Amino acid sequence: MNRPHSRAALATLALAALLTAGCGALHEGPPSDHFDGTRFFNPGQPREGTPWGYLKLRLERSQAEWPEAVPLPAGLQPPPARVDGDEARVTAIGHATLLVQVAGLNILTDPWWSERASPFSWAGPKRVTPPAFALAAMPKIDLVLITHDHHDHLDPETLRAIDARDKPRVIVPLGLKKSVQGWMPASTVSQHDWGDSVTVGAATVHLEPMRHGSGRGLLDQQKTLWAAYVIAAGGFRIWHVGDTGYGPFAAATGRKHGPLDLAILPIGAYDPPSFMGEAHVTPAQAVKLLQDSGAARALAHHYDVVQLAFEPHGEAPRLLAEARRAAGLADDRFIAPKPGEALVIRRRAQ
Numbered sequence: 402m403n404r405p406h407s408r409a410a411l412a413t414l415a416l417a418a419l420l421t422a423g424c425g426a427l428h429e430g431p432p433s434d435h436f437d438g439t440r441f442f443n444p445g446q447p448r449e450g451t452p453w454g455y456l457k458l459r460l461e462r463s464q465a466e467w468p469e470a471v472p473l474p475a476g477l478q479p480p481p482a483r484v485d486g487d488e489a490r491v492t493a494i495g496h497a498t499l500l501v502q503v504a505g506l507n508i509l510t511d512p513w514w515s516e517r518a519s520p521f522s523w524a525g526p527k528r529v530t531p532p533a534f535a536l537a538a539m540p541k542i543d544l545v546l547i548t549h550d551h552h553d554h555l556d557p558e559t560l561r562a563i564d565a566r567d568k569p570r571v572i573v574p575l576g577l578k579k580s581v582q583g584w585m586p587a588s589t590v591s592q593h594d595w596g597d598s599v600t601v602g603a604a605t606v607h608l609e610p611m612r613h614g615s616g617r618g619l620l621d622q623q624k625t626l627w628a629a630y631v632i633a634a635g636g637f638r639i640w641h642v643g644d645t646g647y648g649p650f651a652a653a654t655g656r657k658h659g660p661l662d663l664a665i666l667p668i669g670a671y672d673p674p675s676f677m678g679e680a681h682v683t684p685a686q687a688v689k690l691l692q693d694s695g696a697a698r699a700l701a702h703h704y705d706v707v708q709l710a711f712e713p714h715g716e717a718p719r720l721l722a723e724a725r726r727a728a729g730l731a732d733d734r735f736i737a738p739k740p741g742e743a744l745v746i747r748r749r750a751q
């Protein structure tokens with residue numbers, strides 16, 4: 402069942418407004434194997450999708466009907482103040498926002514508490530599920546990791562609130578420091594390239610490749626970098642991939658940083674794969690990323706919170722379960738948590 406025509410037209414107009422929004426900060430630096438001196442790119446990727454291509458897709462095809470609102474599970478308990486010792490804890494807050502608690506550190510990925518993934522309060526993709534916990538109920542945040550600048554991963558309103566409350570350390574890919582520091586003036590923000598490592602307290606954070614893109618409007622496409630993170634702390638190695646298409650980087654990351662205790666992998670916004678596959682994985686491809694990396698377990702994110710592509714609500718975790726079974730993996734090898742649910746992992750025996 403498709404949305405009424407008037408709503409589809411309004412969504413298309415909102416999308417056009419979103420795509421023409423002001424551009425963010427740019428990067429200047431020497432060329433590399435993933436930067437041509439002006440724009441970043443994915444090595445070996447033949448082409449890249451464009452905002453105009455996505456707008457054309459929206460004009461030609463109707464998105465699946467999603468619910469207006471999805472309630473949170475009952476009885477959710479806020480995360481503990483700290484987690485240390487032989488355990489690490491990862492709590493799904495919603496979409497790509499996860500709280501990683503390890504070695505006494507509270508690490509937040511791609512914080513997004515706003516209602517829309519958009520620069521506008523009146524237009525743009527709107528979340529159907531609220532964050533699992535109010536920001537005020539979250540423990541003090543020590544470190545924020547930003548994977549890239551898309552609106553569902555980089556939210557100025559949320560960053561301002563975290564800055565005012567916690568003044569954390571913030572790590573961003575190349576090109577994002579100026580914007581993020583402007584939103585978080587009391588925090589310490591640093592930007593880094595693929596292959597860089599940063600020490601924060603008891604953790605060493607490594608920036609590694611993923612296959613994606615960047616841009617908050619038409620004029621800044623691929624002008625800032627995107628990155629995955631490997632968090633090495635307390636004897637754990639946790640690999641967080643904010644958003645990605647499929648590629649050989651998973652195997653390379655596993656060889657470089659393994660054995661990985663946990664892979665945090667996206668499974669949503671994949672339909673149609675012919676277009677979305679340049680920057681997003683299907684659930685079956687996410688299973689392949691887990692296998693390629695050699696990680697002991699995986700946790701899914703980036704699904705069923707905000708409608709960014711064309712798959713129905715609820716399809717991603719169902720397809721993940723099918724792909725997991727087809728690969729012969731145990732159910733707990735790759736789980737798809739509901740908002741507020743947490744995965745606790747124990748340190749491997751040395």
